[in-house]
Amino acid sequence: MREASQVVRISSPDGRDHLVDEKVFARALDGRFLARCGVFVLSAPLCTPPGRDCPLCAP
Numbered sequence: 309m310r311e312a313s314q315v316v317r318i319s320s321p322d323g324r325d326h327l328v329d330e331k332v333f334a335r336a337l338d339g340r341f342l343a344r345c346g347v348f349v350l351s352a353p354l355c356t357p358p359g360r361d362c363p364l365c366a367p
């Protein structure tokens with residue numbers, strides 16, 4: 309797995325953990341984040357249990 313850039317792991321209500329680039333994460337103003345796999349992820353409550361790694365986000 310590459311570690312070239314900082315990423316933020318977002319636990320999504322869909323049961324997957326997506327990876328969002330830190331730059332994207334910092335710019336998101338409406339609670340939606342464009343994950344590496346190309347889907348918009350809504351930030352889940354902190355109580356959401358971690359899900360499975362998104363296979364498209366984590367090569």
Ligand SMILES: [Zn+2]
Nearest residue numbers: 326345362365
């Ligand atoms: Zn993903």
